[in-house]
Amino acid sequence: MKFIVSSSYLLKQLQVLGGIINNNNTLPILDNFLFELDKNSLKVSASDLETTITSKLNVESNEKGAVCIPARLLLDTLKTFPEQPLTFTVEDNHTVEISSSSGKYALAYADGEDFPNAIELKEPSATKIQGDILATAISKTIFAAGNDDLRPVMSGVFFQFSTEELTFVATDAHKLVKYTRSDVKASETAEFIMPKKPLNLLKGILAGSEEDITIEYNESNAKFTFENTEMVCRLIDGKYPNYEAVIPKENPNKLTIDRNQFLNSVRRVSIFSNKTTHQIRLKIAGAELNVSAEDIDYSNKADERLTCAYQGDDIQIGFNSRFLTEMLNNLTSDEVSLEMSLPNRAGILTPVDGLDEGEQVTMLVMPVMLNN
Amino acid sequence: METPIPIRKIIHVDMDAFYASVEQLDNPDLMGKPIAVGGSSKRGVVSAASYEARKFGVRSAMSGVLARKLCDELIFVRPRFERYAEISKMIRKIFFEFTDLVEPLSLDEAYLDVTENKKGNPSATLIAKEIRQKIKEKTGLNASAGISINKFVAKVASDINKPNGQKTVPPEEVISFLETLDIKKFYGVGKVMKERMYRHGIFTGKDLKEKSFEYLEEHFGKSGAYYYNIVRGIQHSKVKPEHTRKSLAAERTFNENISSEVFMLEKLENIATEVARRLQKSKVAGKTITLKIKYSDFTLQTRSKTLPLYISSKDLILENVKDLLFQEKMKDSVRLLGISMSNLNNEAKKKEANPPPEQSIDVQLKLDF
Numbered sequence A: 001m002k003f004i005v006s007s008s009y010l011l012k013q014l015q016v017l018g019g020i021i022n023n024n025n026t027l028p029i030l031d032n033f034l035f036e037l038d039k040n041s042l043k044v045s046a047s048d049l050e051t052t053i054t055s056k057l058n059v060e061s062n063e064k065g066a067v068c069i070p071a072r073l074l075l076d077t078l079k080t081f082p083e084q085p086l087t088f089t090v091e092d093n094h095t096v097e098i099s100s101s102s103g104k105y106a107l108a109y110a111d112g113e114d115f116p117n118a119i120e121l122k123e124p125s126a127t128k129i130q131g132d133i134l135a136t137a138i139s140k141t142i143f144a145a146g147n148d149d150l151r152p153v154m155s156g157v158f159f160q161f162s163t164e165e166l167t168f169v170a171t172d173a174h175k176l177v178k179y180t181r182s183d184v185k186a187s188e189t190a191e192f193i194m195p196k197k198p199l200n201l202l203k204g205i206l207a208g209s210e211e212d213i214t215i216e217y218n219e220s221n222a223k224f225t226f227e228n229t230e231m232v233c234r235l236i237d238g239k240y241p242n243y244e245a246v247i248p249k250e251n252p253n254k255l256t257i258d259r260n261q262f263l264n265s266v267r268r269v270s271i272f273s274n275k276t277t278h279q280i281r282l283k284i285a286g287a288e289l290n291v292s293a294e295d296i297d298y299s300n301k302a303d304e305r306l307t308c309a310y311q312g313d314d315i316q317i318g319f320n321s322r323f324l325t326e327m328l329n330n331l332t333s334d335e336v337s338l339e340m341s342l343p344n345r346a347g348i349l350t351p352v353d354g355l356d357e358g359e360q361v362t363m364l365v366m367p368v369m370l371n372n
Numbered sequence B: 001m002e003t004p005i006p007i008r009k010i011i012h013v014d015m016d017a018f019y020a021s022v023e024q025l026d027n028p029d030l031m032g033k034p035i036a037v038g039g040s041s042k043r044g045v046v047s048a049a050s051y052e053a054r055k056f057g058v059r060s061a062m063s064g065v066l067a068r069k070l071c072d073e074l075i076f077v078r079p080r081f082e083r084y085a086e087i088s089k090m091i092r093k094i095f096f097e098f099t100d101l102v103e104p105l106s107l108d109e110a111y112l113d114v115t116e117n118k119k120g121n122p123s124a125t126l127i128a129k130e131i132r133q134k135i136k137e138k139t140g141l142n143a144s145a146g147i148s149i150n151k152f153v154a155k156v157a158s159d160i161n162k163p164n165g166q167k168t169v170p171p172e173e174v175i176s177f178l179e180t181l182d183i184k185k186f187y188g189v190g191k192v193m194k195e196r197m198y199r200h201g202i203f204t205g206k207d208l209k210e211k212s213f214e215y216l217e218e219h220f221g222k223s224g225a226y227y228y229n230i231v232r233g234i235q236h237s238k239v240k241p242e243h244t245r246k247s248l249a250a251e252r253t254f255n256e257n258i259s260s261e262v263f264m265l266e267k268l269e270n271i272a273t274e275v276a277r278r279l280q281k282s283k284v285a286g287k288t289i290t291l292k293i294k295y296s297d298f299t300l301q302t303r304s305k306t307l308p309l310y311i312s313s314k315d316l317i318l319e320n321v322k323d324l325l326f327q328e329k330m331k332d333s334v335r336l337l338g339i340s341m342s343n344l345n346n347e348a349k350k351k352e353a354n355p356p357p358e359q360s361i362d363v364q365l366k367l368d369f
Helices: A007-018 A071-080 A131-144 A196-206 A259-270 A321-330 B018-026 B064-070 B081-098 B124-139 B151-158 B171-180 B191-199 B205-210 B213-220 B222-230 B261-281 B314-325 B346-351
Strands: A002-006 A032-038 A041-047 A051-058 A064-070 A085-090 A095-099 A104-108 A125-130 A156-161 A166-171 A175-181 A190-195 A212-217 A221-226 A229-234 A253-258 A279-285 A288-295 A300-307 A309-311 A315-320 A335-340 A347-351 A359-365 B010-015 B035-038 B046-049 B075-077 B102-104 B109-113 B143-148 B166-168 B247-258 B286-295 B300-311 B334-344
Touching (some): A002 A007, A007 A032, A007 A041, A007 A071, A007 A196, A032 A071, A064 A071, A064 A104, A071 A104, A125 A131, A131 A156, A131 A175, A131 A321, A156 A196, A190 A196, A190 A229, A253 A259, A259 A279, A259 A288, A259 A300, A259 A321, A259 A335, A315 A321, A321 A359, B010 B081, B010 B151, B018 B035, B018 B046, B018 B081, B035 B064, B046 B064, B081 B102, B081 B109, B081 B124, B109 B151, B124 B143, B124 B166, B143 B151, B151 B171, B171 B205, B213 B222, B247 B261, B261 B314, B286 B314, B300 B314
Parallel strands (some): B035 B075, B143 B166
Antiparallel strands (some): A002 A085, A032 A041, A032 A064, A041 A051, A051 A229, A085 A095, A125 A212, A156 A166, A156 A190, A166 A175, A212 A221, A253 A309, A253 A335, A279 A315, A335 A347, A347 A359, B010 B109, B010 B143, B035 B046, B247 B334, B286 B300, B286 B334
16 A cells, blocks of 8 residues: 655644544544555544544545554654655555655554444435635634533534524523524524534634535434545434523613723722622613722722613622623624513523524523622 | 440541641651641740650640750640541541541540441451541542550550551450550540549559549539449540531629629620630631520520621621620629620521631622522
């Protein structure tokens, strides 16, 4: 088995695939890339058992074969080369020899059959979505997903497809984000929960891509196909909580404010908040928003006043400032609105401007019950 | 007649000069120097002294001033309990590799019952060795161990080859070991008990053994019976694994019975302060509050209510206890009042999902899934 490939082209592909490889694997074979050569087409795969990602590369060859090459070693080597053709030759003594313009390097390889097979999807449904849109949907939601091992369903992002729109939801029970695109539709309704790790990888690869990506899915797995790459991953098993039920319907108190101004104020004031609760207090009366925090242990205190547009009764409500900053940071609009009903009910944060046609973002944040 | 000794395999693991060793480990400049963890101020007390400092006679619980007098170059280090707890956690993890029957006595010592252990190792001596080795590997600290058939002997034995050693007292040697043991080395015999024992001519285990059960009971009360058994190698106290706290309470019995609610309120304020202090110490808060009333005729009454939120502050406890107190009229004059908090938020604490409520009842709310 022998092939010739451009060093930077190979490195670019391998760096994407390498993102899925765990730092400490229980199965040593997973520290490798699987190289499957079929004449001019080279398939490279990486896996963590949950997710397998495969890219097809064009190479110069007229041979066939499959080997596993240590990922770390190969990546470290490739990074150092200036662009040039590299020749990979599988030798008889169980090593792969790479020859570059500067010299020769030998790596021990394992047999291709040792690498775990990627899951084949049986009877999948399929939906197409533009890469950039999916990347946005992921980055808008993924930060709100939880880390609680006791509620694994909430550690992923909920994909809800229908013939009218696509919805993406993430929550950790303290905050919730719902991202809807009515300009993209599925051929039939479907729901599944995607784990965070492959989504983070997709987010990176797909950002800014105008190409369409095909999502195929069944009960237990999902497959994302784009350009020359496909990613198959296991879904999170379980039923996603009924998030619609927790979105308050009647919110008579509505605050509209410049997002940057609000964000900066929250950031500043939160420095003075309690170091464990990160709690800040919003007091809204008339056209004035009062943001304050206090750390009794250290006698630290901050108080700011902002002008805002407000409709509703005077209200005093506490929030964890970290949640607010995360959410305000994630939005890109100039102005945001915060709708509230009572100090013990979720606040609904939405962007006022800057949305695409058919795009909708709803963020929920649960307050902190204030003592006085 | 001798009662057969139930054979268990108990290990008592004790870290050597734990706080001081941790400080020396974290700050190599202190290595090999006499250090004392604790305050050097007028009222300060040494909570731990390194072995270098002990050579000068510095002991724990000694006043900082006296310690300084004994040892001129003594370096005082401020205690960092979080750090000790962190290391203690690592050590406990090691214990659990061997057995689930672990009874921690404090941050730096614990009893282990290894009669049945996870490694299937029949030798408690070898297990103790392995544990000490692992502690050294993982934390860099030295531990000593005592191995025997019950907690008492194991505890006494762990002191014998300290520091960084271990001592096994096999079943057949337990009796002779206890006989030759100085009475002041008996766990639980402090300054006062030692004096009393000495007055009765008891200087060693052997002397103690020669006294009859009745004699000991007459002169030492309940603890007399305890020592009668102990010196015969009999102690049935099991190794009790740590359990999560279900409730927390404080109560006071009054010198004179109280009939006025105004006075009761005053007493309840003291009790509430104590409960709040204990809650905060254990970093928990409770939802259910119970008022316990013992009347002068010894009848007992409890009144309780459950709140929508976890509370831990004195003011809130008192406010709710007041409601309970005035709920109905007292039947009689009262000899005891108590407040207990249950329905504790132990779970939340364990998961650290939401930070434990601090001084107030500000609570991060959750979406209701």
